[in-house]
Amino acid sequence: GAVVSQHPSWVICKSGTSVKIECRSLDFQATTMFWYRQFPKQSLMLMATSNEGSKATYEQGVEKDKFLINHASLTLSTLTVTSAHPEDSSFYICSAPGAGSGPTNEKLFFGSGTQLSVL
């Protein structure tokens, strides 16, 4: 199946610093990538949809100036958490749609996730 690589898998940073998370599709091109966040015992919540060559689409309540998304190429999307605060500590995971068997939908292929801890 398709592979999505996400780095880093774990990052600890000081409050006020910025952290960049990379998501790469290794064996397929992804014009769209999704960024999710998961707090403990909660659902994976969609933060934004990253679109190659255009601006990302953010979900309601997600600060676009705080969570900068750049879809630089058909295989790379990055999420930068700017001026991180302890409440940004969470599990961030990216995904890209690949060909699936559904009539109108595609399966998602996920990265392995990034656990962010802000001190």
Added chain:
Amino acid sequence: DQQVKQNSPSLSVQEGRISILNCDYTNSMFDYFLWYKKYPAEGPTFLISISSIKDKNEDGRFTVFLNKSAKHLSLHIVPSQPGDSAVYFCAASDFNKFYFGSGTKLNVKP
């Protein structure tokens, strides 16, 4: 507001028996449903899916049932194996946006 809910955070089953994982949703516009399995330190991987036009889809030991009137889907694993121990997420899709439940941790005891 969560549109997809998995009300059981954990489930423990004996090897060889059936595992039944449940999922409820609220949005009647969802037209595609998926189950993902997640091992520790790995991203979720696709397991099985079902279109809203069907009520059952089977793939080996895994069967997904969809009850649209009840807005409920379930994943049956039979027979359960220790290697099935993982967190299972259900997801629903509407126009290529995916909404996930909070996951159910399945433990299959040898």
